[in-house]
Amino acid sequence: MARAARSPFGGERDGGYVTAEAATAIPVLLIFGVALLWGLMAAMAQIQCVDAARAGARAAARQEPDHAAIRAAEQAAPKGARVVVRREGDLVRVTVEAHAPGPRALTLDLEAEAVALAEESVGPS
Known part of the structure; x- marks a missing residue:
């Protein structure tokens, strides 16, 4: 044993x-x-995209020029993000696209969109 x-x-x-x-x-x-x-880090970048889209939509809804709305969104967005501002009738739509930080093999495509009603369409009743 x-x-x-x-x-x-x-x-x-x-x-x-x-x-x-x-x-x-x-x-x-x-x-x-x-x-x-x-x-x-990917979750934080997604939150930044959402915040950036909201900031851009607010700026565009206040009738600021498109370049000002894009600048407002880019300041809140992750580095290298792409910002698109579109007007659809009374609505302003801002889309922010970015890549999650990290190695290329693990890169995620992140996207956030915010929609706001243009202030000019809201008048006294």
Whole structure:
């Protein structure tokens, strides 16, 4: 019958199992941490796109020129975002498109759109 080796400190030795488990667990935890960080960055970029579309729609609804509405949206948008302002009757529609930060293989296309009623169409009743 085999017996476990005793440690000089009074306990039984584990034969290196803890070291092997740590060697496999640490890379998995690192990959999970990087994936979590990337997901948070992508979520923050999506929120920036939503905020940018709203800012652009508010500016365009106040009858500011299109270039001013685009500038307002670009200031709130992630770097490299594309902003499009369209007028459809009494409505102003602003679309913001961007790429999520990260390696090219993990890039997501993000898009947000906001619609506002132009102030000129709202008159005294």
